[in-house]
Amino acid sequence: MSFKAGDIYNLPFTVTNERYNGFIELFNDKNPLHTNDEFAVGHGFKGRVMHGNILNGFLSYFIGECLPKKDVIIHSQEIQFKNPVYLNDELQFKATILDVYESVNTVEFKYEFRNVETKVVAKGKIQIGILK
Amino acid sequence: MEKNEILNQVLSVFHDVLDNEDIVLTYETTANDIEEWDSLSHIQLVVAIEKKFKLRFTSKEIQSWKNVGEMLDCIKEKVA
Numbered sequence: 574m575s576f577k578a579g580d581i582y583n584l585p586f587t588v589t590n591e592r593y594n595g596f597i598e599l600f601n602d603k604n605p606l607h608t609n610d611e612f613a614v615g616h617g618f619k620g621r622v623m624h625g626n627i628l629n630g631f632l633s634y635f636i637g638e639c640l641p642k643k644d645v646i647i648h649s650q651e652i653q654f655k656n657p658v659y660l661n662d663e664l665q666f667k668a669t670i671l672d673v674y675e676s677v678n679t680v681e682f683k684y685e686f687r688n689v690e691t692k693v694v695a696k697g698k699i700q701i702g703i704l705k
Numbered sequence: 706m707e708k709n710e711i712l713n714q715v716l717s718v719f720h721d722v723l724d725n726e727d728i729v730l731t732y733e734t735t736a737n738d739i740e741e742w743d744s745l746s747h748i749q750l751v752v753a754i755e756k757k758f759k760l761r762f763t764s765k766e767i768q769s770w771k772n773v774g775e776m777l778d779c780i781k782e783k784v785a
Contacts, residue, residue, distance in 0.1 A: 676767050
């Protein structure tokens, strides 16, 4: 298996206007927290808060496209949102392999997204399977 | 560790992973006896058991188990 505990992957991601609008177009979540600056500011944010689930798209890209093997499948993933992400925020993604379970061809990652202020905006775990 | 003590700890893993506190395990139990025990939850069970007992199975060992009792024997051997 080309994975070992402790391996680290770093990737930059940006929540671009294209991704933000694409997410709304695809899933129709137009909640004012995500679409109305005034509403978001009124609730203590600096502006429209990006949908946290855009980050799940980045996770999908990471697992699907950035690992040394393409024959992988996500078994489970969890995400905790710690701080808001705003339009055009540049995020640094870091994933670390926590453990490899060769008996069942399974790899467990922990990951985090940090913004330019190095604050963790989201973190969690992903478990993937290596397809036979 | 006695086999029955291992059974109790494995049972708690099954309850947690399969989200069903009503599951009962005997040495003769197989995946056919538990509705929630499918191929994906099998992976979750193995991972959770490896974590709980701080051990590693091989794929050969897993494939050789015919029932829960044989899995317990394998754990017993490794934690001895």
